[in-house]
Amino acid sequence: MKNLLEILFVSTRLGLTSFGGPVAHLGYFHEEYIRRRKWMDEKTYADLVALCQFLPGPASSQVGIGIGVMRAGVLGGIVSFLGFTLPSVIALIVFALILQGLDVGSAGWIHGLKLVAVAVVAHAILGMAQRLTPDLPRKSLALFALVGTLLWQTAFTQVGVILIAAILGFVLFKNQTDSETTNLQFPISRRFAAICLTLFFGLLIVLPILREVTSLEWIAMFDSFYRSGSLVFGGGHVVLPLLEREFVPTGWLSEEAFLAGYGAAQAVPGPLFTFAAYLGAVMNGWQGGLLATVAIFLPAFLLILGTLPFWDSLRRNPKIKGALMGVNAAVVGILISAFYYPIWTSTVFAPIDFTVAAVLFSMLVYWKLPPWIVVVTGAIMSTVISLF
Template sequence: MKKHQMFRSLKENPLLEIFLVSTRLGLTSFGGPIAHLGYFHEEYIRRRKWMEEKSYADLVALCQVLPGPASSQVGIGIGVMRAGVLGGIVAFLGFTLPSVIALITFAILLQSFGFTDAGWIHGLKIVAVVVVAHAILGMSKNLTPDIKRKTVALFALIVTLLWQTAFTQIGVIILSGCIGFLLYRNQTIDETSEEVKFPISHRFAIICLSLFFGLLIALPILREATNSNWIAMFDSFYRAGSLVFGGGHVALPLLEREFVPAGWLSEEQFLAGYGASQAVPGPLFTFASYIGAVIHGWQGGLLATVAIFLPAFLLILGTLPFWNSIRRNSIIKGSLMGINAAVVGILIAALYHPIWTSSILSAIDFAFAALLFSLLVFWKLPPWVIVIIGAIGGFLLSFI
């Protein structure tokens, strides 16, 4: 009887139901964005039937072509479909908070005890090599299947490796979008799909998109005018969240260029946090929470979290009502094909520097990385297990 009353209470309070379900997913969803989409499908679509299969597929397709964390945006979209904009916010909080809390705690402990040179930290840096290499293999199959897109990826790799500035990557993304449009502007568009209705007005969507672009322009100006570290940090994280195509792994080079050369944190701290972020469930973008906490404590961690996820919020809320038109636009589709190919090249460049150059320092490091890679790719061990093995192995290697 009590169980029945609890389910009835949840049905009468959809926001509470969304929060409880999304929090459980935030505590158990290991494996990265593709795995997250599988967890969402099982929980939201198959078990709870909050959306139809076709609507879910359309939502996933929209989030895949938007910059930002695709799995988080899908979760927000499902929350919006279930209980409006507030439902999207609640779904995001439930899915994201567990990893935010874990990584801010890790950053504070790292700062308090000062063990950035410990052997197990070096093991986490080797884990970062393995995880990014695995991500590149998976992304290259989907995003660079033909010679044209492989060439775009090669162009992006060479340029970002030889001219290592934050603006270089932005320029490469824009230029690759133009190349993609020229190469794929005559791509066949599927006209058979049914239209999907989303519970957001066009007026509200336009306000969100205006705010997205307005902040992208205004924040750098405000940063120069005020010389405030807090505004500078917000601007850097907001820009990273606005320009990342392809998921959390691609945020790595953008964030590294923004914070390591400027001295906000060391490469050792940066890569240790990236390795630790593989051990927690939820979105990889919460790596920003760790960086913010290293720089300015838990307040910095929360600010970084808001800044890097805000573009994702504004974009998903701003584009949902227009999705039926966007997916039939050949210009946008071709440009995104070029941008996605460039993402692969940018990530390969980041794999070499700073990840490889600061992590693989000897033959034994390379051998250990090969072992971890085999465990992840061939033996299919989950990423959090690889992180634990990496930390223990790094500690043991320090005695050799």
């Protein structure tokens, strides 16, 4: 019970302060769970991130669920998910019901939160690069991942890069031994994991059939959100066109309402997948918002619970360790790529932006201030600057 309360407290604080998208979230997780609380080592965290990059769905949310599961079982994963996700779900449902016409995208404090994300991601990249790319071959793999994901920005490039890095890692490092061993006990049986995977694929097949043979609106909604959450590689921004295609042409909501919600989604912390809560609330009130949230995140839950036990045995297999070394190096390159685009290119426009980001980075890295203080400082600094 103590562990569950601790997970709820920490994940809720992250859910209230984690701005900047999935890559920034991984930086916040790294700072809080790995550096400060040491709930797992760097290598295990990198392995978990690599697994979630393989899976469709919101990678940062899956990493958070995985950390909760390792800490306190399935209930820990649920509590971690709720803490990280509910703040933005509630905020977006409120936006949908009350503040649809508010132009939050142009507010000065929003830009400050983006600059906070620059500092957080830069810090995470430095720490992971030192640990995961110590030699020339792995630095080269990181460069390959950086170049590949920057020049070919498609939904499947990231998965392809990771697969190639795994093959190259297997070839390059198959004769190396890893002196660092981590014995993790996943409190999930393989039988339970198999049930989760069966349920994931079963719903993917059954829901469209139920939608066709019934005229129930909530089944149609659940199917659209579940399918969108099941087929997305690359994070929250990739799911937006899928959701738009599902709901705007069919007349469930207008293009203007969709874009207003997207602006609101940029203004709240937490995973961008919670944009579904806004869409559901616009279509069917707060009940629709909760239904949409469950539907779009359910695939991520089933996949991470279904793969963790098998992943643990694989990652400790000597034949697989070389491949994981390659994958971990590629993850560093992918993080650098995402740091440049879209985080840097959509945030740092002028010397004053770089100045604020440098101050925030120093507060986080050198002065060791808590992330929430850095978040508040970034918002205040940008609000003041926007007044001049």
